[in-house]
Amino acid sequence: MDHRPMAWGRPRDDVYGAYDASYVRPNDPTQHTQQPIVTGTSVLAIKFKEGVVIAADNLASYGSLARFTDVKRLRTFAGTSVVGFGGDVSDMQYINRHLTDLTLSENYSSPDEPRLSAANLHRYLSKLMYKRRSKFDPLWNHILVAGLDDEGAPFLAATDLLGTTYSAPSLATGYGSMLAQPIMRRHAPDEESAAQLSQEAAIEVIRESMKVLFYRDARSMDRYSIAVITKDGVDLKEDEQLEGQSWAFADRIKGYGTQTV
Amino acid sequence: MAAMFSQNPLMNGAHYATTDAPKTNDYREHRFYPYTDNGGTTLAISGADFTVMAGDTRHTSGYSINSRTEPKLFKIGGTTADQHDATIVLSVCGFAADGNALRDQLDTICKIYRYRHGKAMSANACAKRLSTILYGKRFFPYYVHAMLGGIDEEGKGVVYSYDPVGSYERETCRAGGAGGSLIMPFLDNQVNFKNQYAPGSGVGHDLQERERRPLLLDEVETLVKDAFDGAAERHIEVGDSLQMFILTKDGIEEKILPLKKD
Amino acid sequence: MFRNNYDNDSVTFSPQGRIFQIEYAAEAVKQGSVVVGIASKTHVVLCAIKRNAEELSSYQKKLFTVDEHVGLAIAGLTSDARVLSNFMKHQCLGHRLTYGRAMPVSSLVDLIGEKAQTNTQMYGKRPYGVGLLVAGVDEKGTHLFEFQPSGMTEEMVAFAIGARSQMARTYLERNLDKFENASREELIQHGLKALKESLVQDKELTVENTSVGVAGAQTEGKKGIEPFKLYDGFDVQEWIESVADGPGAGDEAEGEGMDVDN
Numbered sequence: 203m204d205h206r207p208m209a210w211g212r213p214r215d216d217v218y219g220a221y222d223a224s225y226v227r228p229n230d231p232t233q234h235t236q237q238p239i240v241t242g243t244s245v246l247a248i249k250f251k252e253g254v255v256i257a258a259d260n261l262a263s264y265g266s267l268a269r270f271t272d273v274k275r276l277r278t279f280a281g282t283s284v285v286g287f288g289g290d291v292s293d294m295q296y297i298n299r300h301l302t303d304l305t306l307s308e309n310y311s312s313p314d315e316p317r318l319s320a321a322n323l324h325r326y327l328s329k330l331m332y333k334r335r336s337k338f339d340p341l342w343n344h345i346l347v348a349g350l351d352d353e354g355a356p357f358l359a360a361t362d363l364l365g366t367t368y369s370a371p372s373l374a375t376g377y378g379s380m381l382a383q384p385i386m387r388r389h390a391p392d393e394e395s396a397a398q399l400s401q402e403a404a405i406e407v408i409r410e411s412m413k414v415l416f417y418r419d420a421r422s423m424d425r426y427s428i429a430v431i432t433k434d435g436v437d438l439k440e441d442e443q444l445e446g447q448s449w450a451f452a453d454r455i456k457g458y459g460t461q462t463v
Numbered sequence: 464m465a466a467m468f469s470q471n472p473l474m475n476g477a478h479y480a481t482t483d484a485p486k487t488n489d490y491r492e493h494r495f496y497p498y499t500d501n502g503g504t505t506l507a508i509s510g511a512d513f514t515v516m517a518g519d520t521r522h523t524s525g526y527s528i529n530s531r532t533e534p535k536l537f538k539i540g541g542t543t544a545d546q547h548d549a550t551i552v553l554s555v556c557g558f559a560a561d562g563n564a565l566r567d568q569l570d571t572i573c574k575i576y577r578y579r580h581g582k583a584m585s586a587n588a589c590a591k592r593l594s595t596i597l598y599g600k601r602f603f604p605y606y607v608h609a610m611l612g613g614i615d616e617e618g619k620g621v622v623y624s625y626d627p628v629g630s631y632e633r634e635t636c637r638a639g640g641a642g643g644s645l646i647m648p649f650l651d652n653q654v655n656f657k658n659q660y661a662p663g664s665g666v667g668h669d670l671q672e673r674e675r676r677p678l679l680l681d682e683v684e685t686l687v688k689d690a691f692d693g694a695a696e697r698h699i700e701v702g703d704s705l706q707m708f709i710l711t712k713d714g715i716e717e718k719i720l721p722l723k724k725d
Numbered sequence: 726m727f728r729n730n731y732d733n734d735s736v737t738f739s740p741q742g743r744i745f746q747i748e749y750a751a752e753a754v755k756q757g758s759v760v761v762g763i764a765s766k767t768h769v770v771l772c773a774i775k776r777n778a779e780e781l782s783s784y785q786k787k788l789f790t791v792d793e794h795v796g797l798a799i800a801g802l803t804s805d806a807r808v809l810s811n812f813m814k815h816q817c818l819g820h821r822l823t824y825g826r827a828m829p830v831s832s833l834v835d836l837i838g839e840k841a842q843t844n845t846q847m848y849g850k851r852p853y854g855v856g857l858l859v860a861g862v863d864e865k866g867t868h869l870f871e872f873q874p875s876g877m878t879e880e881m882v883a884f885a886i887g888a889r890s891q892m893a894r895t896y897l898e899r900n901l902d903k904f905e906n907a908s909r910e911e912l913i914q915h916g917l918k919a920l921k922e923s924l925v926q927d928k929e930l931t932v933e934n935t936s937v938g939v940a941g942a943q944t945e946g947k948k949g950i951e952p953f954k955l956y957d958g959f960d961v962q963e964w965i966e967s968v969a970d971g972p973g974a975g976d977e978a979e980g981e982g983m984d985v986d987n
Contacts, residue, residue: 311832325825335497365560368522368530379527543793543952
């Protein structure tokens with residue numbers, strides 16, 4: 203007779219044969235995300251006089267493989283904010299579902315108008331990210347939230363897989379923080395200069411920065427999404443093509459890989 | 464694969480969310496590291512009837528500057544969300560997400576205290592409570608160097624400084640964070656007059672220490688600015704702007720001064 | 726008195742479709758001293774009569790500050806009210822922590838409505854023996870809600886609950902059209918006049934027995950809301966004097982108002 207606890211309540215092996223353990227939940231330790239698998243690269247955003255421009259390309263990579271080429275990494279929230287995701291795509295989709303639930307319950311409790319501003323949404327997301335990192339089960343993303351704050355002023359802030367938050371006139375995640383952020387900071391070094399920037403200028407800065415990223419970031423693509431958020435709402439374009447590319451500079455790049463001359 | 468989605472491929476170790484720690488030649492353990500260091504420096508000096516709390520506003524990840532305007536100083540325990548009538552200031556330096564969580568927790572506790580007792584929490588009660596909060600996470604600490612500034616029940620300025628797990632002490636001055644070790648010796652000399660002797664008092668055991676006296680507010684403000692200019696010069700994680708809170712019995716005054724942005 | 730077979734618990738209907746325990750709980754509300762609430766476009770006011778059990782005792786608290794944007798007035802069991810008030814306080818703090826904003830007043834009232842309703846549908850539970858007037862401001866402006874032990878909640882322009890509150894309600898109904906555009910001071914005066922209507926013959930409003938609470942919505946050109954604030958003691962003296970008996974102090978309502986109390 204098997205008296206061990208794991209055999210309790212199970213049919214006896216000597217009568218019924220060995221128990222098929224595949225029917226019970228395995229006793230293994232629960233597993234958490236330890237690394238991102240399918241990933242999106244940079245998200246860029248910059249504030250201007252009346253709002254915020256945000257962009258991300260439509261690529262989801264599997265390691266160095268350009269796996270999915272039509273993945274939308276910007277999502278609108280309540281018609282007043284946009285969330286941009288870098289990092290793990292499945293975690294992005296999880297947060298997406300979560301935000302849809304949040305919209306639903308918010309619409310139920312106040313149906314007539316959206317009440318969660320971008321500032322409120324950013325706070326909520328950062329608490330979510332921080333809670334998950336504290337459970338050692340992080341959502342492997344770097345997120346930008348763009349929109350307007352409770353006073354109607356342009357709002358732009360980031361949160362990452364650790365729950366770290368920060369806000370600046372221009373923000374970029376991933377490689378964008380090294381390649382695009384210097385370009386954007388030249389146009390909007392501080393809040394005052396961002397408040398002078400026109401919408402057209404801001405869009406142009408973002409498009410140029412996306413182009414630089416496409417030139418230099420191997421995990422990027424030339425089809426991208428761009429959204430402009432003002433008090434009039436969100437103007438989201440999800441299938442933009444990088445215009446005016448010039449690869450003339452590529453000839454002059456030397457000193458990498460096997461090329462020695 | 465994680466390196467694809469990195470803050471900065473040059474950085475590794477504590478600045479980076481994942482650590483690749485080779486255990487043996489056969490295995491590589493790859494695990495999530497829940498902390499990071501967001502840099503910056505904080506400084507607090509207490510006077511006879513005032514306290515000055517200061518911090519830079521640079522927020523970093525590795526070699527990148529995330530923001531030039533992210534505060535490390537927070538007013539605590541006011542009646543409203545804008546903290547216009549707060550009397551206590553908390554400064555946190557280190558892992559910014561933990562710092563924000565700590566600030567939220569302490570402020571909530573102060574609000575509940577006010578609701579239950581109908582009065583604001585005193586600085587020393589708040590200081591003790593902060594220690595308990597930090598120790599409450601002894602085995603998964605808030606990775607921050609916290610400081611609390613206020614005015615005590617006798618009207619004197621107070622500064623309490625903490626280690627990440629809640630050991631705390633009332634001090635006349637303390638510098639913390641990335642530039643803490645650069646500023647602290649300067650404060651020893653300029654605030655507590657360490658290694659300053661009366662001129663002509665002799666050598667060796669004959670040396671007379673310079674007599675200690677509490678500093679005046681404008682002297683302290685100058686010291687703070689000098690200390691941060693020095694730290695910004697020599698430490699890459701310090702700079703952009705200096706945020707200063709001056710706490711007196713009349714309330715809290717805020718000053719923002721420019722620092723080096725390079 | 727006849728024996729009622731259907732009032733032993735709060736989960737059994739009588740053949741007439743009534744739940745007596747809930748109706749009894751509603752009676753407890755009528756035992757409490759009167760409270761009045763009025764909302765204008767810009768402000769919302771709560772006024773209450775405090776009672777003391779005997780000459781030597783203190784006055785029972787009638788108004789509570791829940792959060793900076795919400796306050797409530799109670800009629801009925803104070804201890805039950807404190808449970809609800811604590812619950813609301815924590816909900817508001819939690820909401821501020823997760824969303825960084827003031828909790829919408831209607832969501833808050835829905836929560837206590839649900840909480841009270843479950844008590845009426847579970848064996849062994851007792852309905853709350855208290856009625857509330859919840860006053861608050863949020864981004865949609867001013868709000869006044871009534872809450873009953875049954876779990877019913879309803880938004881009101883002006884309302885009164887508690888002992889002899891019918892007199893106050895009559896006053897409010899008669900002056901209904903004046904509230905929407907009333908100023909802060911006018912609104913408080915209407916509230917106090919309504920209170921006076923409910924007083925028994927020889928009682929008067931005094932600085933000891935009157936409480937006033939006011940909150941103001943965010944208006945054009947003003948940053949932020951006027952937080953809910955309680956006024957007791959000498960802070961209410963001027964308002965009491967301004968509605969002291971004399972010409973115009975609710976005299977229109979007097980003729981018929983007397984008949985209502987029977």
